[in-house]
Amino acid sequence: MIVDAHAHFLPRGYPEGAPECFPAMEPIDGGDDLLLVFGQTRFPAKQVFFEAEKRIEAQDASGASAEVVSPMPPLLRYDLPAGDGLALAQHVNDFAAELCAYDPERLIGLGMVPMQDPDAAAGELAAIADRGLAGVEIASNILGRSIGDPAFLPFFQEVERLGLSVFVHAMPSPSDRLPMSAMGTYVVGIEGMYSAASLILGGTAEACPDLRVSFSHAAGGFAMSLPRANYFWSGAWNEEPRDLERAVMPDDGPSPLDYARRFYYDSMVFDRRAIRYLVDLLGADRLLVGSDFPAMLREDPIARTLRSSGLTDDEWGQVASENAYRWLGRTRP
Numbered sequence: 001m002i003v004d005a006h007a008h009f010l011p012r013g014y015p016e017g018a019p020e021c022f023p024a025m026e027p028i029d030g031g032d033d034l035l036l037v038f039g040q041t042r043f044p045a046k047q048v049f050f051e052a053e054k055r056i057e058a059q060d061a062s063g064a065s066a067e068v069v070s071p072m073p074p075l076l077r078y079d080l081p082a083g084d085g086l087a088l089a090q091h092v093n094d095f096a097a098e099l100c101a102y103d104p105e106r107l108i109g110l111g112m113v114p115m116q117d118p119d120a121a122a123g124e125l126a127a128i129a130d131r132g133l134a135g136v137e138i139a140s141n142i143l144g145r146s147i148g149d150p151a152f153l154p155f156f157q158e159v160e161r162l163g164l165s166v167f168v169h170a171m172p173s174p175s176d177r178l179p180m181s182a183m184g185t186y187v188v189g190i191e192g193m194y195s196a197a198s199l200i201l202g203g204t205a206e207a208c209p210d211l212r213v214s215f216s217h218a219a220g221g222f223a224m225s226l227p228r229a230n231y232f233w234s235g236a237w238n239e240e241p242r243d244l245e246r247a248v249m250p251d252d253g254p255s256p257l258d259y260a261r262r263f264y265y266d267s268m269v270f271d272r273r274a275i276r277y278l279v280d281l282l283g284a285d286r287l288l289v290g291s292d293f294p295a296m297l298r299e300d301p302i303a304r305t306l307r308s309s310g311l312t313d314d315e316w317g318q319v320a321s322e323n324a325y326r327w328l329g330r331t332r333p
Contacts, residue, residue: 001321001333002289002302002303003065003324004064004068004293005214006288006292007067007292009069012034014091022087022088023038023075034049048294056102056106063301064298064302065321066107067293068324069099078116085120093127101132110137110167113128113136122154134165134330136166137167138166140170143174156207157208160210160211164329165328168195172191189221192216192221193219193222197225199259199263200256206253212326213263217266217290226281230256233250233256265278265286265287266289268292272305272308289321306319
């Protein structure tokens with residue numbers, strides 16, 4: 001059994017009379033595909049983005065048993081007025097519930113919330129749970145603010161209280177330090193690292209010990225920064241016993257690595273050597289299959305690189321499906 005924990009959907013349309021700032025799905029000549037038009041975004045969307053039957057067919061073709069489907073990241077527009085952002089989220093969440101109702105065991109939905117208004121975002125979580133969705137997708141930053149900012153702590157506390165899951169998708173933040181050509185490559189690594197580190201450094205991980213959160217693309221460069229962070233905490237190399245005389249920031253609480261091992265990470269890192277590092281550092285019980293489908297093509301067959309990474313049968317069973325259901329807080333079928 002293989003669960004693709006990083007896949008996306010788009011609603012097939014938006015209600016008449018919606019605010020002008022809403023997206024539009026425009027027909028594409030010569031077929032049934034649609035063009036997402038949202039601000040500067042122009043994205044051609046194949047039917048598999050919004051037709052449940054097509055998604056199941058695509059799962060069967062690739063060898064996937066189920067997908068965790070989250071909104072296509074361009075929909076996470078936190079620059080919209082808060083009321084419009086909430087209305088958009090509610091429409092997207094309604095569509096997610098409709099899509100997943102086609103086959104709830106094979107299509108597990110995540111919704112979205114207007115993180116530009118943390119109170120409204122927290123207030124929408126109960127409705128997400130009522131729709132049968134497993135949790136929410138959020139961006140790695142909120143208009144340049146880290147998700148570990150104390151302003152967002154009540155939101156995460158409500159997520160934890162309701163037993164929902166969070167998927168953090170790396171998104172560009174306002175910056176001119178790298179060219180636009182880096183937005184889909186290096187920035188993903190930087191943003192993933194910032195978002196995961198901020199949950200530790202901002203106190204969210206401490207305040208919400210039962211929070212179930214996953215990061216796209218293994219939180220980018222986060223895993224490479226952890227040994228250094230752990231050294232500053234412990235004064236020791238290689239996770240050897242703490243040496244408080246050498247520790248720069250001694251702390252009686254969990255180590256950075258202990259906190260990091262509470263999170264989940266999709267393993268779409270494009271190289272088996274990177275996967276081996278993640279398994280060695282964080283544990284096979286922390287990794288999920290991910291593909292970014294259908295925005296990106298799946299490997300053929302799905303998780304081909306994972307399968308070739310030298311995992312034991314037990315490790316493969318965890319990564320292929322067991323971890324996904326633990327992250328979702330659901331019983332594996």
